[in-house]
Amino acid sequence: MLEIKDLTVEVGGRTVLRDVNLSVMSGYTSVLFGPNGSGKSSLLMTIMGFSEYHVKKGQILFKGEDITHLPMYERAKMGIGIMMQRPPNLVGVKLGDLVRVIEKNTNDLYQLAASLRMEKFLERDVNVGFSGGEIKRSELLQLTAQNPCLYLLDEPESGVDLESIERIGNAIKMLLSGSLGCAGKKSIDGKSALIITHTGQILDYIEADRGYVMCNGTISCSGNPRELLQEIRKRGYEECVKCKIR
Template structure:
């Protein structure tokens, strides 16, 4: 579904990511661990095609197609969708209006709004005065309405209280499993996703198939996500860097 081949990214003239090799198969969910400043968000933004992220080397393949040079809107049309970590306030743009413009016709918006408890926010300017959990639910609602086949999720659990993380986690699980109906059908094989997590808390709600650790702009290792998380909790990220140096 998604393959990154020797991908190197530059932001503002500074090398942020170097020779990233990562893949996610159809119907699978992979997670990306890493300390703050490692380049995790930059990687997701680059995959989605946001400006300011210059690809200096390598390729991005989506569903077998080279999308390295495609603009953001064409990547979205092909089925990529992103939930940002810190989305901006959109003063003067009501949530209801954005949903009506961007939602796929097959999606039951009323059902999504009710499930995410967002009915009282529809007439409000997007993110203006929202709490951390409300922003995350709003982002997830907008993303679910687009019905992508691949979800890029940037730390969905950050800045969220226990009540909101449960609601958000269960909805993400439904989306990744293709349990949100579209035109009365759902994808039997499920959707695919790449999830950034700093704490690993989202793994209480989703089943991840593979994990990667990103440090200093490089993939240090990959493996079972829960095993990697346990290693991080007991030994920290520096152990990954030391291990990589020993191997090289």
């Protein structure tokens, strides 16, 4: 589904990603661990195509196609969707109106919103005065309307209270696997995701098959996500930064 090869990226002349290699299989979820400022968000923003992120070297392949220099909206149309950690306020733009533009065939916007407890926010300006959890749910509502096949989720649990985490976690689970129980079917029809998690809480709700640890702008190791998380919880990211197994 997604393959990143030797990716080096600069923002404002500063290198934020170095020789990153990573892949997400069709129908599966990869998680990205790493300390603050290690470049996790930069990787997601680069995959999505935000203009500030200049690819200096390497390739981004999506569904086998090179999308490294494709405009952002074309990537979105191909099936990449992002949940940003701190999306901008859109003053004057109502959430309901935006969702309707994203998915012109949204027949039951209200029901869709209700499933995320966002029905009261449809008439509100996007993100303006939203709490942490409300921002996440607003992002999920937009993503649901967009219906991508690869979800880039930047810390879905950050800034969210416990009750909201449960709701958001379950909503993401539904988005990714829906009612597909069979692993074989999942690899054909299921959605893929690359999820940034600092605390690993999201793993209580979703199945991830691969974990990556990012330190100082590059992938320092990868493996079973739960085992990686255990290790990180035990020793902290300092060990990862020092670790040279790569």
